[in-house]
Amino acid sequence: MKISDEEILNPGHVACPGCGAALSMRFALKALGRDTILVIPACCWSVIDGPFPYSSAGIPVFHMAFEAAASTAAGVKAGLLAQGNTHTSVVAWAGDGGTFDIGIQALSGTAERNADIIYVCYDNEAYQNTGIQRSSATPYLAWTTTTPVKFPKQEQKKDIVEIMAAHRIPYIATATVAFPEDLTKKFIKAKSIKGTKFIHLLSPCPPGWKSKDQDSIKISRLAVKSRVFPLIEIENGEKYKITVNPKPVAVKDYIRLQGRFRHISDENIEQIQKNVDRNWEKLLKKTEG
Amino acid sequence: MKKLLMGNHTVSWGAMLARAQVIAAYPITPQTQIVEELATLCAEGKAKAQFIKVESEHSALASCIGASAAGARAFTATSSQGLALMHELLHWAAGARLPIVMANVNRAMAPGWNIWTEQTDSLAQRDTGWIQFYCENNQEILDSIIQAYKISETVSLPSMIVLDAFFLSHTTEPVEIPPQELVDKFLPPYKPQYKLDPKEPHAFGGLSSTEYYYELRYKIQKAMERAKEVIEETDEKFNQIFERKYGLIEEIETSDAEVILVTSSTITSTARFVTEQLRKTGKKIGLLKVRVFRPFPSSEIRDALSNCEKVAVIDRNISFGSGGIFASEIKSAIQKMGKQPVIFPFIAGLGGRDITVPQIEEMINYTFENAKPKEEILWRGLKYENI
Ligand SMILES: Cc1ncc(C[n+]2csc(CCOP(=O)(O)OP(=O)(O)O)c2C)c(N)n1
Ligand code: SF4
Ligand SMILES: [Mg+2]
Numbered sequence: 001m002k003i004s005d006e007e008i009l010n011p012g013h014v015a016c017p018g019c020g021a022a023l024s025m026r027f028a029l030k031a032l033g034r035d036t037i038l039v040i041p042a043c044c045w046s047v048i049d050g051p052f053p054y055s056s057a058g059i060p061v062f063h064m065a066f067e068a069a070a071s072t073a074a075g076v077k078a079g080l081l082a083q084g085n086t087h088t089s090v091v092a093w094a095g096d097g098g099t100f101d102i103g104i105q106a107l108s109g110t111a112e113r114n115a116d117i118i119y120v121c122y123d124n125e126a127y128q129n130t131g132i133q134r135s136s137a138t139p140y141l142a143w144t145t146t147t148p149v150k151f152p153k154q155e156q157k158k159d160i161v162e163i164m165a166a167h168r169i170p171y172i173a174t175a176t177v178a179f180p181e182d183l184t185k186k187f188i189k190a191k192s193i194k195g196t197k198f199i200h201l202l203s204p205c206p207p208g209w210k211s212k213d214q215d216s217i218k219i220s221r222l223a224v225k226s227r228v229f230p231l232i233e234i235e236n237g238e239k240y241k242i243t244v245n246p247k248p249v250a251v252k253d254y255i256r257l258q259g260r261f262r263h264i265s266d267e268n269i270e271q272i273q274k275n276v277d278r279n280w281e282k283l284l285k286k287t288e289g
Numbered sequence: 290m291k292k293l294l295m296g297n298h299t300v301s302w303g304a305m306l307a308r309a310q311v312i313a314a315y316p317i318t319p320q321t322q323i324v325e326e327l328a329t330l331c332a333e334g335k336a337k338a339q340f341i342k343v344e345s346e347h348s349a350l351a352s353c354i355g356a357s358a359a360g361a362r363a364f365t366a367t368s369s370q371g372l373a374l375m376h377e378l379l380h381w382a383a384g385a386r387l388p389i390v391m392a393n394v395n396r397a398m399a400p401g402w403n404i405w406t407e408q409t410d411s412l413a414q415r416d417t418g419w420i421q422f423y424c425e426n427n428q429e430i431l432d433s434i435i436q437a438y439k440i441s442e443t444v445s446l447p448s449m450i451v452l453d454a455f456f457l458s459h460t461t462e463p464v465e466i467p468p469q470e471l472v473d474k475f476l477p478p479y480k481p482q483y484k485l486d487p488k489e490p491h492a493f494g495g496l497s498s499t500e501y502y503y504e505l506r507y508k509i510q511k512a513m514e515r516a517k518e519v520i521e522e523t524d525e526k527f528n529q530i531f532e533r534k535y536g537l538i539e540e541i542e543t544s545d546a547e548v549i550l551v552t553s554s555t556i557t558s559t560a561r562f563v564t565e566q567l568r569k570t571g572k573k574i575g576l577l578k579v580r581v582f583r584p585f586p587s588s589e590i591r592d593a594l595s596n597c598e599k600v601a602v603i604d605r606n607i608s609f610g611s612g613g614i615f616a617s618e619i620k621s622a623i624q625k626m627g628k629q630p631v632i633f634p635f636i637a638g639l640g641g642r643d644i645t646v647p648q649i650e651e652m653i654n655y656t657f658e659n660a661k662p663k664e665e666i667l668w669r670g671l672k673y674e675n676i
């Protein structure tokens with residue numbers, strides 16, 4: 001597996017140091033190539049790309065309203081097809097808020113119609129752009145500015161991958177920047193498949209996760225090793241495969257690098273560990289089945 | 290070729306003749322047949338468009354925005370609640386300078402649920418940057434859709450073709466269907482100056498600071514101002530080929546009129562009849578039909594009203610806390626006149642209640658008989674004061 005040497009994402013973008021979302025884009029574009037169009041709803045990436053008249057993406061970008069990434073990307077694809085262009089990949093690139101919350105209707109409709117797009121959710125587990133408010137992707141007990149330390153998030157993270165699997169779209173994958181070969185393979189595969197592809201990227205965010213800039217890759221790696229964020233593929237909503245399965249570590253190792261969990265007790269961590277173990281067992285059953 | 294078509298099917302045929310390449314629409318009474326007919330025309334291969342059967346009006350317009358940004362001619366249609374749901378994206382389409390054309394069937398906004406005609410849905414979107422045409426009959430609907438693409442693609446702003454619920458949407462009329470070759474001659478394929486193209490990458494709609502945003506808005510206003518000329522030029526070119534024209538406004542017997550009645554949409558047809566009858570009795574009454582609401586034809590209206598003393602405006606719409614929207618625009622337009630006529634602001638027919646011949650006669654007589662309106666808003670046809 002060779003990752004392309006060509007840099008499509010230009011230097012000069014305005015992401016924070018250690019931003020998983022910027023790094024994700026860099027690797028995604030290397031895999032997708034220049035014959036790609038991005039649709040970006042309101043999210044950190046509407047800023048990261050750079051202010052008018054600048055753009056760092058290196059490929060065409062259409063900025064769009066917060067809730068409309070999927071249906072807009074489907075429209076771009078239809079517009080290209082209407083002009084006889086069958087080759088360009090159209091990618092909706094949205095945050096967790098734009099995917100799990102406000103954009104889920106458009107995403108569900110687009111997936112049900114199996115529009116030929118790649119939908120990427122870079123998941124930094126909160127509304128980072130507006131200053132770290134909780135989303136339905138924020139994990140249990142995490143601090144955000146709307147789930148303060150005295151009353152951290154009480155709900156479990158929404159299982160977006162299962163929701164997308166229930167749409168029986170041809171391809172779903174999870175990926176994260178600490179495993180760039182796996183990420184690259186998945187983007188290349190997504191590009192080769194017709195229909196709706198959904199890629200869920202766990203995307204560390206130092207200011208939002210209250211972690212060190214230099215720890216982003218480490219945290220991304222520990223998310224996978226602790227099985228908080230398994231790296232998988234699902235074909236047609238039913239064929240599950242774990243693509244990378246390193247030797248497991250304790251969830252505690254992942255959690256203790258992030259200030260957003262600083263307030264939680266060892267018992268809380270035990271509880272989270274149990275949830276993670278149960279989810280892993282369920283996942284294993286699906287891969288058998 | 291003449292064909293008997295209901296207003297809704299006329300819309301579908303208009304989109305087909307204009308060779309819309311991407312259609313995304315969602316059904317709502319009284320617009321539903323537009324979507325059904327387009328689905329049929331696409332399925333039969335008569336219309337060669339990508340038809341996206343979206344899950345909401347919001348996604349309908351989002352898909353049109355994407356398609357148009359990719360360089361395709363895009364079309365949608367909706368009504369009332371659906372148009373309101375699109376609101377954020379109406380701003381987006383205009384701000385992104387995309388020449389999308391949509392049909393909106395005027396329907397009253399809920400609650401209470403009411404499917405009958407009223408203009409408040411589309412007039413409430415007047416500040417979004419869409420050109421707006423209010424149509425009087427089915428032929429005008431068809432012709433306006435074809436014209437609208439040419440206008441929109443020239444000034445890079447979207448257009449809304451507005452038709453009354455039921456009075457047009459469900460009324461069958463003979464419509465002259467122009468031959469496709471002639472439409473193609475009038476409306477060549479869309480060639481955008483910029484589009485989403487990997488060979489020439491650009492970012493569209495990114496962060497615009499205080500350094501640039503203001504100018505971008507200024508340019509939208511300038512494009513709207515230019516649209517007035519473009520609408521007239523386009524109408525003239527259309528006339529040369531198809532021998533029909535509509536103008537920004539239409540004047541009937543205005544030159545020597547003491548009182549001019551101002552109407553839009555199908556109320557105009559009833560008003561034409563009333564004006565003709567009253568003229569026979571010697572009343573110096575004229576009629577002004579406002580076809581284009583955005584850009585607002587202020588100077589044309591000033592010219593039309595320059596010799597009259599009083600103006601009766603019928604609004605089938607309301608801006609709560611202000612009044613009838615056409616009346617308010619006209620009041621603002623006449624400020625530049627030396628001798629201003631007195632405006633009589635009538636509201637009638639909200640929620641599809643009939644506006645009858647005797648009612649229009651009464652409004653005209655009231656305007657003749659009174660020096661000034663006796664109330665801020667002249668409500669007509671109210672049945673129950675306390676309900
Ligand atoms: C309709 C609407 N509501 C709210 C906002 C404000 N807003 C912009 S970005 C954002 C949060 C984005 O969160 P997410 O999708 O997770 O992306 P992130 O910023 O975390 O990268 C919000 C609430 C908006 N732009 N549009
Ligand atoms: S706030 Fe987080 S996601 Fe946003 S640019 Fe900074 S690091 Fe990236
Ligand atoms: Mg987020």
